[in-house]
Amino acid sequence: MRLRPVALLATLTLSSLLLAGCAGTPEGKASPEPTSSSECLVDAKPGAGSDAIKVTGEGVDAKVEVPKGTKFEGVERTILKKGSGDDVHAGDLIAIRYQVIEADTNKVVETSERGVDGVLPMLLDPSNAQNPQIVDSTQSPVFIAAAECAPVGSDIVLALPGQDDQGAVVVYMQTLEELPTTASGKAVDAPADMATVKLAKDGEPAISIPGGEKPTETVVGLLKQGDGPKVAAGDLVTVQYMGVKWSDGTSFDSSWSRDAMPTQFQTTGVVAGFRKALEGQQVGSQVLVEIPPADGYGAVDGNELQKETLVFVVDILGTTPLLAASAE
CATH class of the missing domain: 3.10.50.40 (Chitinase A; domain 3)
Known part of the structure; x- marks a missing residue:
């Protein structure tokens, strides 16, 4: 072919x-x-x-x-x-x-x-x-x-x-x-009762877990409001992100640990909670999301994060609609 x-x-x-x-x-x-x-x-x-x-x-x-x-x-x-x-x-x-x-x-x-x-x-x-x-x-x-x-x-x-x-x-x-490699949107009031976030000079977030009960449903909050295009279902997104465990606040994954190089992936290729945090948001936004196991890795037997509630801070830098490449 x-x-x-x-x-x-x-x-x-x-x-x-x-x-x-x-x-x-x-x-x-x-x-x-x-x-x-x-x-x-x-x-x-x-x-x-x-x-x-x-x-x-x-x-x-x-x-x-x-x-x-x-x-x-x-x-x-x-x-x-x-x-x-x-x-x-x-x-x-x-x-x-x-x-x-x-x-x-x-x-x-x-x-x-x-x-x-x-x-x-x-x-x-x-x-x-x-x-x-x-x-x-x-x-x-x-x-x-x-x-x-x-x-x-x-x-x-x-x-x-x-x-x-x-x-x-x-x-x-x-x-x-x-293009900027951190969220360029306008800072908004931090969401109440969610994790708190402090940004270093280079934009790397430090996340502090709040007291109280873990969320039982995915909760999405906005830290910066961008004015770019909205992320649609299935888009290829370009982001910076930091993910920590609710249980002890330690980071388990971060683009910042890879020389602060942004990463690209399709919204349909991540866990449900991460997808909920991205789709519908505008480029330039910084999003805070708390994800219980049901929307994380709860269904993945043996995964080290299977029982973890996860917290992410995500800078949305770009989004691209994808068209399937078909063969002639």
């Missing part, structure tokens, strides 16, 4: 891009994996093929033309317009617009139009991209290859040679702005 180009993007890994991108280098060896977020993971260079691509207009309305007979010798990237922002690196959260184009037909097969005003949040998380949990182009390492080590505000074309029975693909991308 022939993969649609967007499905092909989701199957690629950073290692395969490194090998393809180095096809024209001496000895054909990939560079060692970088150890610093300031280094380039793929470091794709311009080539005759990517330089030949013509773009008229910009954004999702741009017309992208690949001249007939154009060949791509490897992963090639040409920066059409250099932005004035900071260079993009792994771990950054940026807003993008993009199109994915079949090189042999110039047919547009995917765009960022499903995002708000055609803009999508993209987290450059190389560990997530190597083993994507959701087949979705916003998590593809292809977009890391396109955006990395170029200033925010750039217009870029990334060319991918065909493989197996799949034709060559071109990604046209605009990197628009770097």
Whole structure:
């Protein structure tokens, strides 16, 4: 079965891009994996093929033309317009617009139009991209290859040679702005009778368990009110979070413990209480949620959190509606 180009993007890994991108280098060896977020993971260079691509207009309305007979010798990237922002690196959260184009037909097969005003949040998380949990182009390492080590505000074309029975693909991308990695909404009065939260200077929360009885139902409170789009059922969300046990207040999971790097997941892929805390909230909000075992891990026999009431503080940084990638 022939993969649609967007499905092909989701199957690629950073290692395969490194090998393809180095096809024209001496000895054909990939560079060692970088150890610093300031280094380039793929470091794709311009080539005759990517330089030949013509773009008229910009954004999702741009017309992208690949001249007939154009060949791509490897992963090639040409920066059409250099932005004035900071260079993009792994771990950054940026807003993008993009199109994915079949090189042999110039047919547009995917765009960022499903995002708000055609803009999508993209987290450059190389560990997530190597083993994507959701087949979705916003998590593809292809977009890391396109955006990395170029200033925010750039217009870029990334060319991918065909493989197996799949034709060559071109990604046209605009990197628009770097997004905040903590909730940017307005602080509101803390909910009464719930856990209390104190934020460090970098935004990391410290959660104190209240006295009294544990909740028997999931309770959701708002700490900051955002003004962005609402999270819908099944959306891919970008969040920072801290989770602690009601029993002793110790943290059992936190994005802050991973160099404060936000994480992305689908709302349908988390426990019921966490999902209730997310869906219907606006981007930019900070949410406090208390989750009894029935909406947590109560049904998971043997799980260390099976009998625990859980407390989370969640910063909602972005949300993206998902469309299933179907095969042709």
